[in-house]
Every structure is written in structure tokens, then in C-alpha cells.
Amino acid sequence: EDQVTQSPEALRLQEGESSSLNCSYTVSGLRGLFWYRQDPGKGPEFLFTLYSAGEEKEKERLKATLTKKESFLHITAPKPEDSATYLCAVLAGGGADGLTFGKGTHLIIQP
Amino acid sequence: GAGVSQSPRYKVAKRGQDVALRCDPISGHVSLFWYQQALGQGPEFLTYFQNEAQLDKSGLPSDRFFAERPEGSVSTLKIQRTQQEDSAVYLCASSLAGTGANVLTFGAGSRLTVL
Numbered sequence: 725e726d727q728v729t730q731s732p733e734a735l736r737l738q739e740g741e742s743s744s745l746n747c748s749y750t751v752s753g754l755r756g757l758f759w760y761r762q763d764p765g766k767g768p769e770f771l772f773t774l775y776s777a778g779e780e781k782e783k784e785r786l787k788a789t790l791t792k793k794e795s796f797l798h799i800t801a802p803k804p805e806d807s808a809t810y811l812c813a814v815l816a817g818g819g820a821d822g823l824t825f826g827k828g829t830h831l832i833i834q835p
Numbered sequence: 836g837a838g839v840s841q842s843p844r845y846k847v848a849k850r851g852q853d854v855a856l857r858c859d860p861i862s863g864h865v866s867l868f869w870y871q872q873a874l875g876q877g878p879e880f881l882t883y884f885q886n887e888a889q890l891d892k893s894g895l896p897s898d899r900f901f902a903e904r905p906e907g908s909v910s911t912l913k914i915q916r917t918q919q920e921d922s923a924v925y926l927c928a929s930s931l932a933g934t935g936a937n938v939l940t941f942g943a944g945s946r947l948t949v950l
Contacts, residue, residue, distance in 0.1 A: 728877075760941075765943065766943050766944075767839070767926050767928070767941030767942050767943050767944055768878065768926075768939075768941045769941070770938045770939065770940070773938065811877055811878075813877070821868075821880075821883040821890060821891040822868065822870075822880025822881075822883060822891065822893075822894055823878075823880060823939075824880070825877030825878050825879070826877050827875070827876055827877050828877055
């Protein structure tokens, strides 16, 4: 069974304090690992897709990396507007159509 | 439209009532997905359409759940004889191409509360 575990469940940082969120996964044949951001009362918003170990992608203050067992979302010098829940998801091989999501990391950036 | 539109945004149902949730995807998007998100949890896959064909319904929790997309655009998720455990946010997502590996655009969701 495909599994995605995110840690920590919640993280409170001061503005400018860099940190990393972890996503550990177990999947039969990874076709893609996805990071989404979700604000309260809204649907998830796409951030990144990673396909193979060693791949990295960046967008503004966010950088996602991938190994064979886990992915990290690095947040550099965060701002209060980066506060949100960050969701990690995997798409398995074998013809699966739906993403398997983790529970998310609730990130709060204090000014 | 510019995004994925879902209605109603909020629905309160008494246990045993039937409900219908509507999703209007981005125009031209081939793939449409339904997910269920319980409070404090990540979304869980329910079902997948490619145009009007329902290719995967493995995530539907019981035969009380039914989804359709008759003309390959608007989709409806119907829940019969609602139970308290059906309380959740139901998210619809669409993507341009026909595989699950593509970027999904999610709607804001329909929050269902079953009393």
C-alpha cells in the first residue's frame, strides 16, 4: 500500500527563519511526487512536481528536493504570507490515477 | 471559466438525506478527479474521469457514492442516505491532459456536514 508521511505536523517559525519540511514515502514505482500549498477554506494549489531522485525545483523562497525515500521542501527566509498547510503527494505506478496525499504540515510564519 | 468551480460551497444534511455536489472544471480539461478531505487530513482519492468515461472509481467508500460526467464537462458527485462519517470537504480537480501525472487545478471544495 502506498504511504506518505509528513513531518512535522505543525511548525511555527519567525519571519526570516529558514527550515525544511519532510515527506517520506513508500510507493510501488514512483511516477511523480507533488507538493501543494493549501490555504484555509481553499483547495490545494500546485507548487512542484519531481520525477526522479536527485531532482530539485525552485520557486521564490521554496525549493523541493527528492531522494529515493523522501522529499524535502526547503523554505528560505520565509514571510508571513508563506503561512499555509503544505501537502505532499505521490502518484504510483501500475496505472494508478489518483494521488496519495500525506496529512500535511501546518506552517505558521510569525512577523 | 478561469478556475474550477464547485457548488454548493456549504451543505448541511440530515442523516439519511441524499446530496448532490457539482463541479464545473476548467474549459477543455480532459481529466476530472474527486477527492474527499476530512478535517485535519490530506485529500483522499475518490474517482477519476477522462472526458465522460469514469476510468477509476476505486476510492469510492461505498455504493452510496456515485459520480457522473455525462457530457465530459460538468460532473456531479451524489451521496445517497448520508451518514455522519460522510462529513468532509469534497474537492474537485481537473487537468488538461489525460493522465494522473499532470498538474491538477483544484476547486475550493464543497463542505458537507451531516447531522
